[in-house]
Amino acid sequence: MKVSERRNHAAHGVLSRAEWIELAADPSSQVRKAVAGREDAMPDALIALATDETKSVREVVVENPTCPGDALVKLVCDPDPYISREAVQHPNTTSQTRAWVAISGHVHARRALAQLEDLDATPSARLTEDDDWHVREELAWATPHAVIVAQLLRDAHPRVRGSLALNPLTTDNQRRTLAQDPNAETRAILASSDRNPDDVYFELARDKSTNVRFWLTVHGTNRPLMKLLMKDPSDMVANTARNSLRRPPRSDVVIIDR
Structure with missing residues (x-):
């Protein structure tokens, strides 16, 4: 079967479990992207594609509104800042994953986390002590917690303190x-x-x-x-x-x- 035929089948076909797995491992990135973009894709196929070697495939996975949490937990660690940010802020990312991101070594993911205007209090508190002031700066304007605003008012970096002026809770x-x-x-x-x-x-x-x-x-x-x-x-x-x-x-x- 030609690449164009496999791509069309991956994008529109009624697939068995075996076909989902086979097409998710197809040598053509165009076929794999077709699988990644399907909202009815089998979760295991998207989980496999979350670590695909081709960045454009992983981008399609993270942009899929039905991307499962088990795929997103891999994508939050993605070396590409866009993919990492989209994964952290994806509605299917669990609070447990976000809590882990707050203490992870992935600065792009922590910055994306700090931008969430509905971030829970516990990971927010962890981010107030982040070593990277850019993370704290993002937190300053986005946090929905008055106690975090009060704490960042004493932050050592001027940009962090200044960004509180952009927060409606200040x-x-x-x-x-x-x-x-x-x-x-x-x-x-x-x-x-x-x-x-x-x-x-x-x-x-x-x-x-x-x-x-x-x-x-x-x-x-x-x-x-x-x-x-x-x-x-x-x-x-x-x-x-x-x-x-x-x-x-x-x-x-x-x-x-x-």
């Missing part, structure tokens, strides 16, 4: 704490957030860092803030604020004025 008082952060990088991320109370924005408008004040200019709809920044000693900040005011207000936003 309270106004915690944002006021971030506005006093000794690191300008943290304050700049805070300045870029659209979740802060007005007093934080106006406090940052007096920040000693030009970069922090510049990031405030992204909030062009806050006209009193832009008027204040037009007087900024930095021409870059003042000109950007002035240009923001020249743009006509959008009809779908509420203009903050005093």
Whole structure:
């Protein structure tokens, strides 16, 4: 049987158990991809293909909505960052697998895990102590746990603390704490957030860092803030604020004025 015929049979045929296993081991990656993409594929076939030598085959496996948990537990360790991330975030990946990922040596998988907005508290707590600050940074903006937000507020890395400004769980008082952060990088991320109370924005408008004040200019709809920044000693900040005011207000936003 030609490759095209085997591929067509793998993609559309009614297969016996023996045929699933045989086609999952076919020498042609096109045939194996056809098996990997079938939502009615036999689980054992997808489990076998989860360690296929061809990356494109493994990609199809992890993108299959019916990919079984026993295949995903292999794919979370995949050397390809995309495949690893998709496996960690696949709806069929079990909480036990995710808990294991939190303490694994696979940094791409841990970063993907930290991005989950429904991650359980236990693996979240483990990730707060991760050696890679990028993992903690992802956790900061995504975590659904207020206790994790409070813990990361004391993190050693400025990008981690700053990313808390992007998390809707971060309270106004915690944002006021971030506005006093000794690191300008943290304050700049805070300045870029659209979740802060007005007093934080106006406090940052007096920040000693030009970069922090510049990031405030992204909030062009806050006209009193832009008027204040037009007087900024930095021409870059003042000109950007002035240009923001020249743009006509959008009809779908509420203009903050005093």
